Amino acid sequence: QRECISIHIGQAGVQMGNACWELYCLEHGIRADGTIPGPKLAKPVEPESEQVDSSFETFFCETASGKHVPRAVFIDLEPTVIDEIRTGTYHGLFHPEQLISGKEDAANNYARGHYTIGKEIIDTVLSRIRKMADQCSGLQGFLVFHSFGGGTGSGFTSLLMERLSVEYSKKSKLEFSVYPAPRVSTAVVEPYNSILTTHTTLEHSDCSFMVDNEAIYDICNRNLDIERPTYTNLNR
Structure with a gap:
């Protein structure tokens, strides 16, 4: 059994996570409430002859009641983006403990995400991850989704990677990370956040898949005919 735990941090990470889990569910035929519709077998099947597809177990963990819960943790220092999951279509898919949000955001400030507000929430996050790791029989590793420009995405991610x-x-x-671009920017300090988080996560990350905000912006513009893409479009 090989399992991966996904960790989605900050607005970018959480919104990318929404899109990912939607696709994982479609791929494995899992409904929005975590159940798999399937024919009920009349007679019990011998384990050897059992043709059950268990490929979903890499990303989902099955509960005793037959629900499939994503092996994922969503973390944001402010509640609005995670509240969208709590009230959205897939609210029945996640366990409330997997959605961790603070009360105030990092205000695009690396130091707030890493030192002040991040410090208050890091132990909760690690204990949730530990619980999840205990449910795995052969944990392979972690997939971390975040942006480099935001305060939570940069500061909190580097703190978590160190731990x-x-x-x-x-x-x-x-790491699956979104790199900031000058054309699509909401904060002047994005370059500083990026440099600080790159420096701290370099030695802790095995592999990083980067997307550039400007490149996604162009894709939205050219291929998807979205005139003025917002962050929600970019993250999807």
């Missing part, structure tokens, strides 16, 4: 390296030093950590 994960201490607790799970043998596990791989893959």
